[in-house]
Amino acid sequence: MKKIHNTQELIKILESERQACLSGKRLNLSATISEFNPVIDKILKPEPIQKFAAYQDFQGMIHRYQIEHQVSGLVWHSLTIEEKTLKYPVVDERLIAIPQDLAILREFKDAAIAFWQQVTEGMDLYLMVNYGKDCRQILPTEVKAIAQRTEWASLCRWEKSDFLEIVLQLGWGQPAHAAHRRGWPDAGSEYIHAVKPNRRPIC
Numbered sequence: 001m002k003k004i005h006n007t008q009e010l011i012k013i014l015e016s017e018r019q020a021c022l023s024g025k026r027l028n029l030s031a032t033i034s035e036f037n038p039v040i041d042k043i044l045k046p047e048p049i050q051k052f053a054a055y056q057d058f059q060g061m062i063h064r065y066q067i068e069h070q071v072s073g074l075v076w077h078s079l080t081i082e083e084k085t086l087k088y089p090v091v092d093e094r095l096i097a098i099p100q101d102l103a104i105l106r107e108f109k110d111a112a113i114a115f116w117q118q119v120t121e122g123m124d125l126y127l128m129v130n131y132g133k134d135c136r137q138i139l140p141t142e143v144k145a146i147a148q149r150t151e152w153a154s155l156c157r158w159e160k161s162d163f164l165e166i167v168l169q170l171g172w173g174q175p176a177h178a179a180h181r182r183g184w185p186d187a188g189s190e191y192i193h194a195v196k197p198n199r200r201p202i203c
Contacts (some may be wrong), residue, residue, distance in 0.1 A: 004069045007095070010062055011075075014094045021055040063096045073176075074101050079115075079155055081166065086115040090154055091175040105152035105175070112153035116168045120194035123166070126201050128191040135193065135201055146170055146190050158202065165201055168192040 005013065066073060073095030078087045088108050091097045097105065117140070125143060126135040147153070150170040158165040171178040173187025193201035 005065070005071065007072050007075065007092070010066070010071060011092055011094055014059060014062055017058045018055055018094075021051045021058075059094065062094075066096060066098055070098055070100070072101050073097050074104060079157060081119040081157065084115065084119055086112065086155070088112050088115075088155065093176070096176050097174055102151070102174075109147075109151065109153045112155055113147055113168070116153075116155055116166065116194070120166055122197070123194040124197055124199065126193045126195070128193065128201075132191070138192070143168070143192050146192070150190065163199070163202070164196060166194045168194070 065071065073091045074089045074097070075092045076087055077090050078085060088111065089101075089104050091101060091105075125138050125140065127138045127142070127146075128135050147170055149172075151172040152170075152175070154169040154171070154175075156167045156169075158167070169179075169189050169191055171187070171189040173183055175187075177183025177187040178189045195201055
């Protein structure tokens, strides 16, 4: 019986392939910067594009493997803020979510939001707008309205000695396509940044 690679093994395989591509051991020689503007292709060096394309091709093959063999893309993260800890699932950035993963993400959405609300009480809230180039202050009721339109939630924290920013990502569709709006409208995200009063988000 053929061995099926698990999530952690696929992550290691992808990381190894990424290193091979970066070092120039793998190239997609047919990749060009612009199919429609050969002048640009002559000006810029093709090797970085060929390295990137080679990795993208391999990553696509791994994603197809995940679907064929139903290998999860989930990894578990822990976040501790003010002695409160949440363990929650995240799709690894190198992998995709299979249908079962999306179901698990939906199950954990309320817990992630509840944790975020606890640890951000009294903080100012900002919604990222204009493709993340700007932000506008919002109320907790507006966060609730956004949450009702989304399928899953993820968290991250940025902290320095005198600064704390806690980000709530509210998304829908495939997480791998949601972060940068590549999959819009089937996948996407809204980002809510919580900062101490009278501070502005830095990320």
